[in-house]
Amino acid sequence: MIKEQEAGMPTAEVCRRHGLIPATFYKLKFKYGSMEVSQAARLKALEDENAKLKRLLADTMLNNVVLKDLLGKN
Structure with a gap:
C-alpha cells in the first residue's frame, strides 16, 4: 500500500482499494514506511x-x- 502511494497513486484511492481510512494508512506508513x-x-x-x-x-x-x-x- 505504501509503495502504491509513493509511486504516485492518491492516498484516497489507496485507502479505498484496501478498505482503510486515511488515519490508519498514515499510522501504518509511519510504522512500516521505511521497511x-x-x-x-x-x-x-x-x-x-x-x-x-x-x-x-x-x-x-x-x-x-x-x-x-x-x-x-x-
Missing part, C-alpha cells in the same frame, strides 16, 4: 512472539500468587 516487506513481516512475527511471552509471564505470575495464597492459608 521492506520482509522486515515488516519479521517485525510482525516478533510482536506476536512478544505478546505470547507476555501472556505466559502473566500466567506464571498469577500461578505464583495463587500458590503463595494457598501456602499462606495452611
